[in-house]
Amino acid sequence: MKSTAASLARHALERLGIRHTFGIPGVHNTELYDQMGASDSITPVLVAHEGGGAFMADAVSRTGAGVGALLIVPAAGVTHAASGIGEAFLDGIPMLVIAGGIRRDLGRAYQLHDMDQHALLAPITKGCWRVERHADVIPVIYEAYRLANSGEPGPVFVEIPVDLQLMPGDAGEIPEYQPPPAAGHHADDAAFARATDLLRAAKHPAIICGWGAVDAGRELKALAERLGAPVATTLQGLSSFPGNHPLHAGFALGPAAVPASENAFRDCDCLLAVGTRFAEIPTGSYGYQPPANLIHVDINPRVFGANYPAAVALEGDARSVLATFESLLATMPAAAARRDVVAAQIAADKRDYRDQWLAHDPKGRVNPQRFFDALRRQLPDDGIVVADDGNHTFLIAELMPIHSPRAFFSPSDFNSMGYCIPAVIGAKLARPDRTVIGIVGDGAVRMTGLEMATAVAQKAGVAWFVFNDGELAQIAQAQETPYNRKTCTVLPELDFEALARANRVAYRAMRNDAEVDRVMQEALASAAAGEPVLVDVRIDYSKRTRFTEGVIRTNLKRFGLADQARLVGRALWRRLTG
Numbered sequence: 054m055k056s057t058a059a060s061l062a063r064h065a066l067e068r069l070g071i072r073h074t075f076g077i078p079g080v081h082n083t084e085l086y087d088q089m090g091a092s093d094s095i096t097p098v099l100v101a102h103e104g105g106g107a108f109m110a111d112a113v114s115r116t117g118a119g120v121g122a123l124l125i126v127p128a129a130g131v132t133h134a135a136s137g138i139g140e141a142f143l144d145g146i147p148m149l150v151i152a153g154g155i156r157r158d159l160g161r162a163y164q165l166h167d168m169d170q171h172a173l174l175a176p177i178t179k180g181c182w183r184v185e186r187h188a189d190v191i192p193v194i195y196e197a198y199r200l201a202n203s204g205e206p207g208p209v210f211v212e213i214p215v216d217l218q219l220m221p222g223d224a225g226e227i228p229e230y231q232p233p234p235a236a237g238h239h240a241d242d243a244a245f246a247r248a249t250d251l252l253r254a255a256k257h258p259a260i261i262c263g264w265g266a267v268d269a270g271r272e273l274k275a276l277a278e279r280l281g282a283p284v285a286t287t288l289q290g291l292s293s294f295p296g297n298h299p300l301h302a303g304f305a306l307g308p309a310a311v312p313a314s315e316n317a318f319r320d321c322d323c324l325l326a327v328g329t330r331f332a333e334i335p336t337g338s339y340g341y342q343p344p345a346n347l348i349h350v351d352i353n354p355r356v357f358g359a360n361y362p363a364a365v366a367l368e369g370d371a372r373s374v375l376a377t378f379e380s381l382l383a384t385m386p387a388a389a390a391r392r393d394v395v396a397a398q399i400a401a402d403k404r405d406y407r408d409q410w411l412a413h414d415p416k417g418r419v420n421p422q423r424f425f426d427a428l429r430r431q432l433p434d435d436g437i438v439v440a441d442d443g444n445h446t447f448l449i450a451e452l453m454p455i456h457s458p459r460a461f462f463s464p465s466d467f468n469s470m471g472y473c474i475p476a477v478i479g480a481k482l483a484r485p486d487r488t489v490i491g492i493v494g495d496g497a498v499r500m501t502g503l504e505m506a507t508a509v510a511q512k513a514g515v516a517w518f519v520f521n522d523g524e525l526a527q528i529a530q531a532q533e534t535p536y537n538r539k540t541c542t543v544l545p546e547l548d549f550e551a552l553a554r555a556n557r558v559a560y561r562a563m564r565n566d567a568e569v570d571r572v573m574q575e576a577l578a579s580a581a582a583g584e585p586v587l588v589d590v591r592i593d594y595s596k597r598t599r600f601t602e603g604v605i606r607t608n609l610k611r612f613g614l615a616d617q618a619r620l621v622g623r624a625l626w627r628r629l630t631g
């Protein structure tokens with residue numbers, strides 16, 4: 054049978070259940086676009102910028118309802134998309150990236166978009182392919198997709214040269230897609246025995262979970278309750294354990310953590326880490342020191358010992374490993390007394406921290422705790438909250454309990470600003486049944502804000518809350534003490550109402566505490582009615598998060614005494630001299 058590579062690619066994507074592709078057409082992929090446009094099951098979504106498209110695709114995958122796909126031009130489309138591909142790579146999110154490739158049949162050099170895209174993408178993808186003949190189109194897409202979804206997931210890249218897209222060729226035998234085998238575990242009985250011995254013997258066991266545990270909520274709850282163990286989460290794993298569970302201690306570990314977590318983990322003598330890599334954010338720039346009895350569970354064995362040595366390392370899928378723990382510990386009496394003590398302390402610490410925020414005078418602006426109290430009251434339990442990167446991210450992590458799995462997304466380890474506005478759209482397209490809202494900094498809005506028009510075009514009813522403080526706060530706050538100057542972190546003014554109007558989305562201002570409930574209600578009603586809305590939140594940033602304070606302290610301690618003296622001296626001098 055003779056087919057064009059474009060029609061073969063469409064067949065593969067339809068079989069894989071891809072429902073949206075994100076990108077922009079160009080001369081190297083219009084044939085692919087024509088095919089996708091003719092498909093009954095695939096909607097090719099036109100984005101404003103491929104970077105936004107990549108964040109949308111990433112968010113589709115994070116919902117768990119399918120895998121996000123990009124359809125982009127070579128070179129310029131690839132470099133634009135690279136931030137979103139990099140985010141998916143470091144955060145372990147599957148993504149299928151398809152780009153056209155230059156013609157190989159002309160024998161000409163210096164064609165448009167001619168560059169080695171594979172060299173560019175190699176460090177931020179799990180695998181890259183260039184299809185060389187028609188018969189390989191479907192097998193290569195299937196192989197790439199399988200790799201994207203096996204082990205620790207991640208993005209993959211397939212280049213389809215434009216001459217193959219345009220011309221029919223021998224399609225060969227069309228295979229069926231074979232999904233990767235169900236993820237189990239590769240740990241032996243002896244390792245499980247050592248781990249369960251440590252857990253049984255521990256006086257203060259505790260659990261930290263990351264995104265790798267996001268689908269293991271039931272198993273985590275059962276284990277935490279049996280052990281009477283507090284549970285902290287990473288930033289990316291904020292939705293891996295319900296924020297309203299009595300053993301939920303909160304975000305991060307150590308001196309940069311919320312007080313409930315710092316206190317609950319202080320005497321920890323055995324730490325069970327599930328689906329986390331002890332990366333920079335959850336450890337507060339490595340200010341946290343785990344106990345020697347560290348049991349580390351992860352699907353990717355390269356994470357073991359990367360930052361902290363594990364007493365026992367168990368390679369495997371979180372659900373599979375935790376289910377095995379559950380059966381091995383079935384005879385252990387539940388530590389009910391410990392559970393009650395731990396839960397009571399967590400509840401008291403959370404109350405106290407919340408009260409501290411409520412007591413802080415927002416000086417006529419919006420108090421962050423009042424904002425998140427209203428959001429939690431009005432958002433359904435399974436509503437999806439999407440963050441960008443900045444001070445607002447850590448406010449969410451500390452002040453907003455997330456109740457359901459896969460209900461919080463953030464650009465975590467690649468830490469790419471510009472994520473939120475497009476990711477909200479991707480999440481809503483993948484889960485039209487869910488309420489999807491974004492919380493985004495006024496700096497990040499500038500990067501991908503024109504993607505709001507894409508929500509209108511796709512009829513995605515979503516709400517974005519811009520935390521409007523006039524600064525790149527997360528960095529400005531870190532400049533304040535050591536430099537006493539804010540070089541390049543004070544933003545030029547931007548008219549958000551005009552930006553909303555230009556994108557044809559609704560606009561609301563939330564100026565102070567008195568307006569929080571009403572404006573929140575109006576915004577969520579607008580989103581529910583299918584009308585995207587931008588909410589300009591005059592947020593008060595005068596109180597620091599625990600995270601920022603903890604990280605600044607940890608990094609200052611890292612300098613030797615002489616350098617500390619030099620930095621403090623410079624800060625004092627600048628304070629005196631202005």
Ligand SMILES: Cc1ncc(C[n+]2csc(CCOP(=O)(O)OP(=O)(O)O)c2C)c(N)n1
Nearest residue numbers: 443444445470494495496497524525526527
């Ligand atoms: C692409 C990119 N550029 C720069 C940074 C560095 N950075 C991290 S947070 C931040 C401030 C973000 O400012 P804004 O969006 O206003 O959020 P806020 O901190 O004020 O809540 C910056 C510049 C980054 N993470 N990503």
Ligand SMILES: [Mg+2]
Nearest residue numbers: 494495524526
């Ligand atoms: Mg800001």
